[in-house]
Every structure is written in C-alpha cells, then in structure tokens.
Amino acid sequence: MIILTLNCGSSSVKYQVYDWANKDVLGSGVVERVGQSQSDLEYKSKGKDELVAKRPCPTHKEAIAWVMESILDPTYGCITDINQVTAVGHRIVHGGSVFTQSVEITDEVLAQFKKVEPLAPLHNPANIMGVEAARALLPKVTHCAILDTAWHQTMPDTAFMYALPHAWYDKHQVRRYGFHGSSFLYTSKRAALLLGKPANQTNLVICHIGNGASACAVKNGVSVDTSMGMTPLEGLVMGSRSGDIDPAIMPYMAREAGMSIDQLDAALSKESGLLGITGRFTDRRDVEDGVAKGEADCILAQNMEIYRIKKYIGAYAAVVGPELDAIVFTAGVGEFGADIRAGALIGMEHLGIKVDLAKNKLAMTRNAETCISADDSKVKVFVIPTDEEIVMTEDTVAISNGTYKPHTEYRYIFEEASYVNKAREAGLPKDLTKRPGLDKIIAQPKK
Structure with a gap:
C-alpha cells in the first residue's frame, strides 16, 4: 500500500508518501504561500535531488494538484503512476465533539466538518478544501480524517467544560477541545516503550x-x-x-x-x-x-x-x-x-x-x-522527536483494511522496540520549510 498524507494549513500543504509494505518513507514536501501571488514548493524523494519550484497557487485545489505533479515527476518523484496511491490521510484540526477517533471521509463526515468550521476558522476551511481537491483527483481511493481533537475526547467534563452559561455549550459547542492530538498520541506511546x-x-x-x-x-x-x-x-x-x-x-x-x-x-x-x-x-x-x-x-x-x-x-x-x-x-x-x-x-x-x-x-x-x-x-x-505523519499513515492503513480501533485498543508499529523512522534513515528532512520563524530551528538545527 502506498499512503499519501496531506496536512493543509491556512496557507500551506505538507505531504508525505509512505510505502506501507516496506515501512519506508518515499518522499516528503511542502507547498507554501498558498493564496499569494507566488507559491513555493520544496520536495525530496528518497535517493534523489530536492525539487524547489515556484508557481501561483490561488487556492488549495491548485496546491494539491501541484503535490500530485511533484510525486509523479520523472526526475524528482517517488512513484510513476497516481494509481499506486491506495489511500490518503488528511489532518483535520477540529472535529468538534462528534468524532472520538480517526474516520473514513464520506459526504456526511465532510458535512459535519463544515458545521464546525466556525470553531477553527483558520484551519478547517483549508483542511476541507484539501480534502475536496484530493477526492476529486483520487476519487476511487479511501480518504481518512485524522483529527487533532480526537485524542482529547477522553477528557472528563470537569476538564473540558468552561464555567460559562450552560446554554453556550448546548447551543454553540463552547468547550475545551485541545489540539496536537497526533503528536501527543505518538509521544505517549513512545514514552511508554522507553519506560517499559x-x-x-x-x-x-x-x-x-x-x-x-x-x-x-x-x-x-x-x-x-x-x-x-x-x-x-x-x-x-x-x-x-x-x-x-x-x-x-x-x-x-x-x-x-x-x-x-x-x-x-x-x-x-x-x-x-x-x-x-x-x-x-x-x-x-x-x-x-x-x-x-x-x-x-x-x-x-x-x-x-x-x-x-x-x-x-x-x-x-x-x-x-x-x-x-x-x-x-x-x-x-x-x-x-x-x-x-x-x-x-x-x-x-x-x-x-x-x-x-x-x-x-x-x-x-x-x-x-x-x-x-x-x-x-x-x-x-x-x-522525543514527534512523528505525526506515521500516526496519520497507520490510521489510514487500518481504516482502509478494516482493522482500525481506537488507540486504547490498538498497537501501533511505532510502539515496537524495533521501530525506526526511515525518513531519518534515508536522510529526508522532517520539515522542508524555509519560511521565517520557528521552522528555521527544524530546518537548520544548531550545531
């Protein structure tokens, strides 16, 4: 199985291609400045030179198309036929209180994501646009949503409720949801392994x-x-x-x-x-x-x-x-x-x-x-270096083949002592971004 993961931010698309059979990262990249006059793409496949390019991407639709083009590029790409992609995992920032775990994306599920757009106005519209664009380009494969908020649905009401008029919760879904769920899931499982x-x-x-x-x-x-x-x-x-x-x-x-x-x-x-x-x-x-x-x-x-x-x-x-x-x-x-x-x-x-x-x-x-x-x-x-992409990949695989269970009942490959991140082995950078700000720490670590 070849799994494509997409993480659509408000003005960016991060992506990774993963060979599940060989537990191997084939390529990863990012499109930045989506919606601006000129967008940037940086992409690297295993064993190949890095692709750096510019072109306008008015919306995430064009950005997703560019992602597909890059992974198929004869010189820089990691696959030769788009039909090699068997499933796509999408990061969804906000799922409201409806979704307690990762889920296959159907028209009904997508409609629910749109209902909670006001709870994440910077993130969910971009997430949804990425889903729609990818489903249009890959209509025959399974698309899965991996939600930031799902990990935190185990919180008790004493933690997730605010001391506000209860009608705000009943009518407007005002409560604590929490984010960074895939990162917390990954690092908690790795910490358990380290602790024995x-x-x-x-x-x-x-x-x-x-x-x-x-x-x-x-x-x-x-x-x-x-x-x-x-x-x-x-x-x-x-x-x-x-x-x-x-x-x-x-x-x-x-x-x-x-x-x-x-x-x-x-x-x-x-x-x-x-x-x-x-x-x-x-x-x-x-x-x-x-x-x-x-x-x-x-x-x-x-x-x-x-x-x-x-x-x-x-x-x-x-x-x-x-x-x-x-x-x-x-x-x-x-x-x-x-x-x-x-x-x-x-x-x-x-x-x-x-x-x-x-x-x-x-x-x-x-x-x-x-x-x-x-x-x-x-x-x-x-x-513990986080690896949200492997969580997205494995949830997508499990949903696709019908073996998915909530994390409390499921054992991930990265919970095994022998797990090695092959993106690091292959020399693929975990974050290809060069935009100003914090990401420089990732792209150019201190010596």
Missing part, C-alpha cells in the same frame, strides 16, 4: 512546544486535560499567540482603543506571544540571541515562556498524581530548546523532577529519543 510500561498504565505530562504550543496531562495512557481550549489560542505562550489572558482585556481594549472583534482576534492570534513581547521575533533562536546580548525584551519573553510551561507542568503533575512517570518535550522548541527545557524544569525537585543539565544540553538532535533527567530523578524527563 504498558501504554494504558503510563502517566505523563507532555509539552509540545513549537510555534504553536500546548501541554497535555496523560493518565493511564489517555488525555485527561490539555492547555489549548476551544481554539488553539489558550494556554502556553506561543510564537504569535497570547495563550492564557484575562478575558476582560478584550472588552476593555474594545472600549479604550476602539478595536473591533476582528482586530482583537487578529491581535491575540497573530500579534501576541513572543512577537507581542519583543515586537520582533517569533523564532526562539532570535530570542536566544537577544538574551545573549542582554536585550531586556528578549529576556522577558523567554522567561515568560519558561514560567508558563513550568506552571502547566506543575498543574498537570497534580492532575496526574503521585504515579507520574515522566515529563516529555517534543516539537521544534521542545526538541531543540535546551535553555527553555532547563528553565522549565529547574526547581521542580520537590515534585520528583530532577534534570541533568549536561544531558539536557546535549539533547539537540532530531534523530534520537533522549533521557535528560538525573539518574536519581523519581520522574523521568524525555526528549
């Missing part, structure tokens, strides 16, 4: 720290709380998102500064976080450079991010309880941000968390799962 415990007996606090960032409390192998809320805006300090704030700030600024709802929404999502504090940077490397130069705004930004992560680790350690097995860091900053990890963990010895600063400093490679806790730390601390 069954996944359903593993207790963790996972910190997915990238441009978007969230924390998740995992008890007995399932999500019981998470920092992102109804949208990806709540929780940790992020690249350009505010994270937690006093909600009264919004009506205050509307009155004091005459800001509209759309202006407030844009400010919280696109002009806040590290960018808001520094006025310049979303990239943690730029912030680190500023810290090294003694720049007060960068020092404040880094300290605020560290403090918020520390707060959530402490809160979720309390939620998980004394059986806490490990803290896990993942995603671009989680994997490469040694100073941020150290800052968040120092001083938590009273919770049984003791970081080894030398190990932490050395844990700067995307190719290795690393333990950075001290030998006498009661709670382990792991750095």
Whole structure:
C-alpha cells in the first residue's frame, strides 16, 4: 500500500508518501504561500535531488494538484503512476465533539466538518478544501480524517467544560477541545516503550512546544486535560499567540482603543506571544540571541515562556498524581530548546523532577529519543522527536483494511522496540520549510 498524507494549513500543504509494505518513507514536501501571488514548493524523494519550484497557487485545489505533479515527476518523484496511491490521510484540526477517533471521509463526515468550521476558522476551511481537491483527483481511493481533537475526547467534563452559561455549550459547542492530538498520541506511546510500561498504565505530562504550543496531562495512557481550549489560542505562550489572558482585556481594549472583534482576534492570534513581547521575533533562536546580548525584551519573553510551561507542568503533575512517570518535550522548541527545557524544569525537585543539565544540553538532535533527567530523578524527563505523519499513515492503513480501533485498543508499529523512522534513515528532512520563524530551528538545527 502506498499512503499519501496531506496536512493543509491556512496557507500551506505538507505531504508525505509512505510505502506501507516496506515501512519506508518515499518522499516528503511542502507547498507554501498558498493564496499569494507566488507559491513555493520544496520536495525530496528518497535517493534523489530536492525539487524547489515556484508557481501561483490561488487556492488549495491548485496546491494539491501541484503535490500530485511533484510525486509523479520523472526526475524528482517517488512513484510513476497516481494509481499506486491506495489511500490518503488528511489532518483535520477540529472535529468538534462528534468524532472520538480517526474516520473514513464520506459526504456526511465532510458535512459535519463544515458545521464546525466556525470553531477553527483558520484551519478547517483549508483542511476541507484539501480534502475536496484530493477526492476529486483520487476519487476511487479511501480518504481518512485524522483529527487533532480526537485524542482529547477522553477528557472528563470537569476538564473540558468552561464555567460559562450552560446554554453556550448546548447551543454553540463552547468547550475545551485541545489540539496536537497526533503528536501527543505518538509521544505517549513512545514514552511508554522507553519506560517499559504498558501504554494504558503510563502517566505523563507532555509539552509540545513549537510555534504553536500546548501541554497535555496523560493518565493511564489517555488525555485527561490539555492547555489549548476551544481554539488553539489558550494556554502556553506561543510564537504569535497570547495563550492564557484575562478575558476582560478584550472588552476593555474594545472600549479604550476602539478595536473591533476582528482586530482583537487578529491581535491575540497573530500579534501576541513572543512577537507581542519583543515586537520582533517569533523564532526562539532570535530570542536566544537577544538574551545573549542582554536585550531586556528578549529576556522577558523567554522567561515568560519558561514560567508558563513550568506552571502547566506543575498543574498537570497534580492532575496526574503521585504515579507520574515522566515529563516529555517534543516539537521544534521542545526538541531543540535546551535553555527553555532547563528553565522549565529547574526547581521542580520537590515534585520528583530532577534534570541533568549536561544531558539536557546535549539533547539537540532530531534523530534520537533522549533521557535528560538525573539518574536519581523519581520522574523521568524525555526528549522525543514527534512523528505525526506515521500516526496519520497507520490510521489510514487500518481504516482502509478494516482493522482500525481506537488507540486504547490498538498497537501501533511505532510502539515496537524495533521501530525506526526511515525518513531519518534515508536522510529526508522532517520539515522542508524555509519560511521565517520557528521552522528555521527544524530546518537548520544548531550545531
């Protein structure tokens, strides 16, 4: 089986082609700046030169067509016939409260995704457009939705409900949903393997720290709380998102500064976080450079991010309880941000968390799962490179052949000790993007 996975962002399409029979990544790429006057494509197949190209992609429809063209390219592509693709996995950011697991996409399922578009106005429309374009180009294959929100559907109502008028929940679906589900699923299963415990007996606090960032409390192998809320805006300090704030700030600024709802929404999502504090940077490397130069705004930004992560680790350690097995860091900053990890963990010895600063400093490679806790730390601390694509791929395979079960009943290939990410073996970059910001950490790791 050849599986194509598509991750359509608001202005991008990330994709990967996977040979399931040989458990091998054949190629991966990204189309960026979709909707702008000129779009960029970067794509690399195993054993071939990288393809870098430009052309206009007014919508995701044109971008998906370009994706298909690249994987079939006689010089750069990884397959020779589009009919070799047997199934397509699509990342869907928001599934509302209807979907508790990955699902085959039918007309009825697609209609449900459209109903919850207002809950993720930046992400779901792009996700849906990608689905429609891919279904049009590949109408005879199975298309599957892998939902960010599905992982968190195990949260109890005490965690997912807000202390708001109940009618808002009944009529408008206002509740906590959580995101980064595929990343949390992957890293929780890998952490269980590293701990030598069954996944359903593993207790963790996972910190997915990238441009978007969230924390998740995992008890007995399932999500019981998470920092992102109804949208990806709540929780940790992020690249350009505010994270937690006093909600009264919004009506205050509307009155004091005459800001509209759309202006407030844009400010919280696109002009806040590290960018808001520094006025310049979303990239943690730029912030680190500023810290090294003694720049007060960068020092404040880094300290605020560290403090918020520390707060959530402490809160979720309390939620998980004394059986806490490990803290896990993942995603671009989680994997490469040694100073941020150290800052968040120092001083938590009273919770049984003791970081080894030398190990932490050395844990700067995307190719290795690393333990950075001290030998006498009661709670382990792991750095685990995430692999959301393999979750999307395997769910798609299982749905296609009728073997799919929820993650609580299903054993993934990456839960096996022998699992090796062949994308890394083959030298395929995990993220081909070169856009400014956090992604530079991934594309060009520090030496």
